[in-house]
Amino acid sequence: MTEVLVLVDHLDGAVRKTTHELLTIARRIGAPSAVFIGEGLEQATGTLAEHGAEKIYAIPSGDVTDYLVAPKAEALAQIIERTGPAAVLLPSSFEGKEIAARLAVKTGSGLVTDAVDVAVEEGRIITTQAVFAGSYTVRAAVTHGTPIIAVKPNSTAPQPVTGAAELVEVRVEVSEAAKAARIVDSKPREKTGRPELTEAAIVVAGGRGTNGDFGPVEELADLLGAAVGASRAAVDAGWYPHQFQIGQTGKTVSPQLYVAAGISGAIQHRAGMQTSKTVVAVNKDPDAPIFELADFGVVGDLFTVLPQAAQKLARS
């Protein structure tokens, strides 16, 4: 059966949720082969097997991880050469998309980024994307080379399926050209104890209406087991770090529930959350555009509404 390569997204062996989704999607197309680059393989093997990896190609650290993106693209290109897979799936993160980009040019292959679904229809791989702030759904297919597809988190429910997880160690040749951009320093993100924003099932976001105090937003988020997000206004004001920014110039999220507190809902913000399944808005301004796309809205002060809601939820 043809293989489908899945680039494992991990930090020192802690595998991220998207990888499980990619393995599940890979199984629709062929036999999932995880590609693990870097440290922590032992920690990752179990979860990769439990989500259907039939093979794990292991590439150690060193040249491949000391330089930005290019060596990982070379490594994947070499594995494509060896295995002739039906497709390559990567996470649609900054790094994932850039690896996909270079891989596409190297191998003369088409690429699709930010896919929200991947299906096989009459033997062809068809991707689905939500474009123009979610106002259009596009179905596309790669017509040249090996389909390279970067998939967004929350695209599918990961299926627990046990795979053989046969370990294959791979020696990779990294060219001098790929070592041109050196990673001099790397500081892992501080763990917030909350789910990662783009992967979370629930997001509670705060905007200008918080006036810099994210207390009620964080309190509600923690009660719901949610991630915290911020509007551009809040980030520009220095109230919350940029990595939590949702919108056209920040992150795009598509959770089951999106709570917008003190966010007016300008188009740049909507671009980042328009495809959320359920939206709740809390804003003092009854004319705030966010109410147009909310499934439920409260015109009121988030400093009263959110704590009152949190209190009731905590009691039940």
Next chain:
Amino acid sequence: MKIVVCVKHVPDSQEERRFTPGDSTTDRADVPGLLSELDEYAVEAALKLKESGGGEVIVLTMGPEGAVEAVRKALQIGADSGVHVQDGTLRGSDAPATSLVLAEAIRKIAEDGEVDLVLAGMASTDGGMSVVPAMLAERLNLPQVTFASELSVDGGVARIRRDGDLATETIEARLPAVVSVTDQINEPRYPSFKGIMAAKKKPVRTWGLGDLGLDAGQAGSAGSWTRVESVTARPPREKGEVVTDEGDGGLRFADFLTARKFA
């Protein structure tokens, strides 16, 4: 330093954006367009480098007739000259094809003097793929130094801070290099009246595929490696129930969450 900034003319996201019926390309013809907001940060970064170290800033774009407006805007902001690659056969180009055309244009720009730095925004605001800078690095065989939230160039070395998904990294590379910047990197300046007037005299070269030594089969729909199968407008979200807080707004919110099984 000779800096090339890649920019794009995109449909205004405040207006309705749509596809051309019949060929599923982004409708760029009858739709108000402008210089992509994220490219303004790249233009600003280029101008700051020129101001501190001297050199020239050349703005490059690929697109139909109207795309030259993006170049003009960048010239008004302060760039020195522009290049507009325009050719009917470019219609429908995917990212790999676009990067091929831009790479060849950069090579041609380098014919009269080596390019030290290729700058770009982190993504276009229409396609939003974030892949062209990486592809340019691949095609031009240059270091890729991308998603910079801080940038310095010193002694022929570009150094950036990159706020990745899992870690904050410091990346370094010798020039020449391809650098992309995020909206965190600077505050783009507005064109001054003087700048707007001066821009009218700045040269803009227009090149077709033939000028770049490419043929029709290498770009446009014909040279693209993906195909759009279908485009469907999603129905706009329906406005749901909106209540005014009269002392119980939070309780009703909590009830909504419980009823929908979020809590």
